[in-house]
Amino acid sequence: MYSLLLLNGGIGARVAAGRPKQLIKVRGLPILVYSLIAADDVAEIDQIVLNYPDGWRDAVEQVVADYAIRTPVTYVPAGETRHESVAKMLSSTTNDHVVIHESARPLVGAEDFAKLLAATGDNVSLMLEIPFTVAPVDPATRTVTGYLERSTLRNVQLPQKFAKADLEDAHRRAAADGLTFTEDATLVATSGHEVRFIDGSDRNIKVTTPTDVLLATFLLGGRPEEAWNA
């Protein structure tokens, strides 16, 4: 069985003033609801560890109650960084295997979780080919410093799954070395554990801007006028 770490604590970029991005709405529903209901329909997930930004626990708990989420939910305060949040949530898990997802990706359904859990390997991430050219640069001097072969690069998506022991080991090593990662597939891989990937989807967008809300609304079958955030 798996514990789902559902990242929900980001208060950085906001699409609506005065509210953290996980409480924005897509098609009139709190964006968090999409991930909760998808995960709730996955039999192999028997624990959801959900984090919340400071001051938002009651609102997040209310969403879980209103949508009658059947999977037991454990609430954990958000860390200062995403990296720290995962480490804190990991210590609250009850299973030897975990899935990491974020509420800002509402297009992920139960079938996507099922595909990930069925994939070969303990440590697996959804990843997407990069359909455009990227270049390494030195921002300070505004110069291009070389070339990157895009066929060997991937856009890292969520969800991901990990053996809890591997993820704990990777976080322990990063803490010892004073390193902070922005996601966990590269963290675990650079710690020496094998991390595989399966192909993600370009529908699996991360909603961080008002344009993303419009796009997610469209992809979820809604009308543009439903992309409001009142």
Added chain:
Amino acid sequence: MPDATPAPSRTLLVTGASRGIGLETARRFLQNDPALTKVFTLARPSHDFDDAVAGLRALARPGVEVVRYDVDLGDRAAVIDVVDRVAAEHGNVDLLVNNAGYTKPVPLQQVDFADFERTIAVNLYAPFTFVQELLRRGNRFELIVNIASTAGINGRSGWLTYSASKAAVINMSEVMRSELAIYGTRVACISPGRTATALRRVLAPDEDPATIMQPQDVAEVIEMLASPVGRFVDSANLVVRQ
């Protein structure tokens, strides 16, 4: 969005099951749906309801349960009590047909406000309450059918309270369809035209019932919506009339 696959076994809750479209709906599903295991019939206590339940039980295959709940849908606390009992005693409601309707047609100047409130309570608040309260208990619907009326599309002189309530049902169904898609639940709204029901006799007492659409016809449309082909009927408001 996922589509809820028809379950190998499923249950049906019908309001206003003592006669008319509600009774015919229960009857058709009992006769034709091999997956049906339970029918929850709701109506106010009456001889009609006694006869209806007896007839449905006689029709049911062995192992298929016809459960009766006496309830006035104008009483919200009683509606919630029935939801509690259904959830505790029987589990999930897969198919919900919000059929019960109430009307006392009078011109605007003669509308008694308490009666207007009762019309809205039975026709609008009760369907809403069934859906909300069942969802809050973790219910996952396969299909919800809300019965509105062509009177909800165009207001009818003398039918202010009824027309207004059914217009609200049509709009509420559209919102439900959008919001509940996340569960794979389908929500259909049917607006029957003139149908030979007891309620129609209140609205048009001089009409010959034999000359208009019968409750069985509407029940057949509901049955179609719950069948595999029903998922292809995606209409904000399905008008059924002669």
